[in-house]
Amino acid sequence: MTDQSKALPQLPLTQEIIEQHGLSEEEYQQILKHLGREPNLTELGIFSVMWSEHCSYKSSRVHLKRFPTEGERVVQGPGENAGAVDIGDGFAAVFKMESHNHPSFIEPFQGAATGVGGILRDIFTMGARPIALLNSLRFGELDLPQNQHLFKGVVSGISSYGNCMGVPTVGGEIAFNDIYSKNPLVNVFCLGIVKKDRLLRGLAKGAGNQVLYIGAKTGRDGIHGATMASDSFDDASEKKRPNVQVGDPFLEKLLLEACLEFLEQDLLVGIQDMGAAGLTSSSCEMASRAGTGIEMDVAKVPRREPQMTPYEVLLSESQERMLLVAQPGKEEAVLAICRKWGIDAAVVGQVTGDGLLRVKEGNKVVAEIPAHALAEEGPRYERPAAPPQYQEFLQSLNLDALPDVKDPAEVLLKLLGSPTIASKRWVFRQYDHMVGTNTVVCPGSDAAVVRIKGTTKALAMTTDGNSRYCLLNPYLGGGLAVAEAARNLVCAGAQPIGVTDCLNFGNPERPDVMWQFIMAVEGIADACRTLEIPVVSGNVSFYNETNGLSIYPTPILGMVGLIERQEAITTQWFKHPGDRIFLLGETKEDLGGTEYLKVIHAREQGSPPWLDLDLEKNLHSCLLTLIRNELVESAHDCSEGGLLVTLAESCVTHPSAPFGANVIISQQRLRLDSLLFGESPSRVLVSIRPQHVDQVLETVQHAGVPITLLGEVTQGNMDVTVQGPHEHPVCQVSLPLSDMADQWHHSLARQLGVEQA
Amino acid sequence: MKVKIFVTLKNGILDPQGRAIQQSLQTLGFSTVEEVRIGKFMELDLNETNTASAENKIKSMCEKLLANTVIEDYRYEILET
Amino acid sequence: MKVKIFVTLKNGILDPQGRAIQQSLQTLGFSTVEEVRIGKFMELDLNETNTASAENKIKSMCEKLLANTVIEDYRYEILET
């Protein structure tokens, strides 16, 4: 302790105040140990945010260690603002995913907008120029006006922020289920590109270096946002409303350009954005990573509101702010760039060698805490975990009690109109997905593809997760999400090279939720390990629970794949009449947890499909070989809705010209609904030019991947015949393309009661 | 009856538009402009005659649709005609 | 001094936002809402004491920047403080 410590105001901290800060008795004892004295109120506030679930990962850290995080291409694994992988030509791709669930429930537009703002800062903080955004959303069913309101608000918030920034939103996914009515999920993914040797990190290296604050002025917004994100919702949460943060995408655009200029002129030692817990987390994390301390004066922080206390300045979550560390002598150049872009900036302190976060207001020390204790030595919990009692009931499904499908055409149309499956054009039409002139495959195919200017390369990206599978079997659900994400990339012609995750779960203090979490993490880890895809960044969002009801376990994966040559990119839609349609992989009796069961039989039950990771891996390498040899015209993975929906999508999703198909499926021994709507993984529907068929068959059979000829692309209807033994027709589906297209294209807008041009 | 509704941001809520406009007014030489706050202004024609019942409706419209009460306040004036 | 500025669309200019809001109010059951016109409402803090000179500045700000006089009208109120 320094002499000034005597100046620390010593307010008596009552039990009540400590509880209000969300700290347990045990945690408070740890604080006393770290400090060797009682904290003052400001210090208590600092500990409270830094040791919140959101910032400290106290319930998840021990489990996240299971993820494979290493690989040849990994330049930066978890622990920094974002992960980075080598994509060759001297470049690295920097990416990460973040949740903004609670703020989006309180104020959907601003909550989602500031979520986009936050993830963008995580990327350009690393010195990378963001080139793509994706988002993964969950809402309650659209028959409730409240859910429509949340959905519309979130979409326009994402669109307003991303469009203004000039970063294209190139993809994402959306699912609807009433479990999300009072707890929607908004996960946003961003990817940027940086010269590999210019990657910046959040390090406050070098005692004596200057600490600068740049960006928006600090206001009272979002004080204790991090603790809020670490708390469940109940109706009393309404009171927390005035804490809403408003995004300023214009300012963030200026901040982005300024930060990239610092990088170009090599002005910085380290940089970090002020996200959750604002100035506090950025300063102590930067110091802790570098093993240094930071001393700063809150009186020098630019402010928007009068009479803010140090407590408020330190904990504010005002958006669009960054903390920089620069060598003495370089700060003038930094300030000049800020002036050029019209951004507020101030030198607020310096790096010290004593390992302390020391905060002053003028000459008075108002807080003094070891940085490492705040950032790294927070509590860790191995919370009790046990499967819920209802787990067995969920997984049981007596198929014999379910009548098999009578009219597959009618079921198909219903599924195509289910908002989870129907086209999301109403959404992505509001997103500028072309700015940057890199988007080679726009939203509407399995994965988005963005070319890398100055190289022959492109990156494919996707976000995936199926929470129903995870509810029924979290281990399998986690693995299936990894497999589907990878398969989507491979369908575009990309080799998966890295993944980020956003783990959305309920209250970790409940053993069943903790069990779901642990199982899902294991499922993801095992799948990533087998498929050799390192996890380089991620985010955990717990306490997704309202009035005691937790959401389904919802891990979302954001995966990135590399395409070496822009010529070898494939999309999901049929392209020429006469092309042969094949199914790679096998259809099994996999009805558990399907969209079919939910939409047609109103059941969310059964065991999700079994995943054979070796088969999956084999399928990927085989399909990649075919695509790289330019033998595949279209490739579409079978996921929600099964084979018939996949076929219909390949028919009608072409941006300008739909095609029909003439297909014969032989019945084998499956139920008809399993055959047509079951969701067996590791399957891809491809179309092949007739002259390539022989070569394709040879490659596929050589690889040991099952392949079945289904039929050919036509200019007529979608005709499907199911044949029993001896070519005996079991059933026939013949649907005009216009009926399917109308259902698929317009259902979402119709459910929202909006017109779509 | 004609109604005027004013929707403004709550105190303490960031107003990026106001800030941008204030700065550009400064650049244009209006150096005495110290702060700008932006709000919405709506004029409604209501087919109502009873002021009390109209007021109830107006409040309810504001709460439900016209103002985002999480971040905005509203105020109204009824002009009898 | 505090100034309130109202910017509204000129008569006869189509107001897509106003129309959309009127329609959603109708859908919400507010059937007596016959027309909605949307405008902007700005509050300025001016460091001025002389009303006449302030008025000149306000007019000039409106003409130059705050309103597009091709389609918009403006009106202002000065609140002495």
Add this chain to the structure above:
Amino acid sequence: MNIGIIVFPGSNCDRDCAHVFSEVMGQASHLIWHQDTSVKGMDAIILPGGFSYGDYLRTGSIARFSPIMDAVAEFAGRGGMVLGICNGFQILLEAGLLPGVMLRNRALSFICEDAYVRVENADTPFTNQCKPGQVLRLPIAHADGNYFTDPVTLSALQANAQIVFRYCDRDGHVTSQANPNGSLDNIAGIRNSAGNVLGLMPHPERGAESVLHNEDGVTLFRSMLSALEKNKIRQPV
């Protein structure tokens, strides 16, 4: 040729335009900061798309006061070629270099998709490589593209062949169904009466490379270069 691309705070298609002119068209492109006051040495000026000043008051309304805009106006006054794309078009309107205003899109939301436009006047420095009536597929991305002007101005635009592009369907029919934003008379782009200033909402720079599956936008840039080539002798310096 030297192509000057103005960078306003919030411009975000500036680098896209520079890429097309340098990498696709093989010209020299120069990013010009909005605080600069000269466009000397430029053969043509582009006002790129984006959200200048966040579009926080009205689109383009703040950008038009940027110091560089005097130089742009003077350049245009001397007959120099000025192309405003999307936000650039909106800035030209606010600056009075083109007549009219932009209202919110009819459906009030941002729209990003491919649109079809018909070349209504192929005798301009921006369209001389097009056939009259040719249909181009060009991406649009805007929330305020609903062009509006008074009846007198509209008649003048029509009478002087100042309407250069109109939204149409794939087959070139100008219908209200093919109008994505409610724009008056399906207007997608207009020129000034002298013919050297063009504003359009679609983004030709997003349709200028085969890897993006669209090269229709190249016709505009080729037209500009060909016009510059021809005028080189007459071009003011």
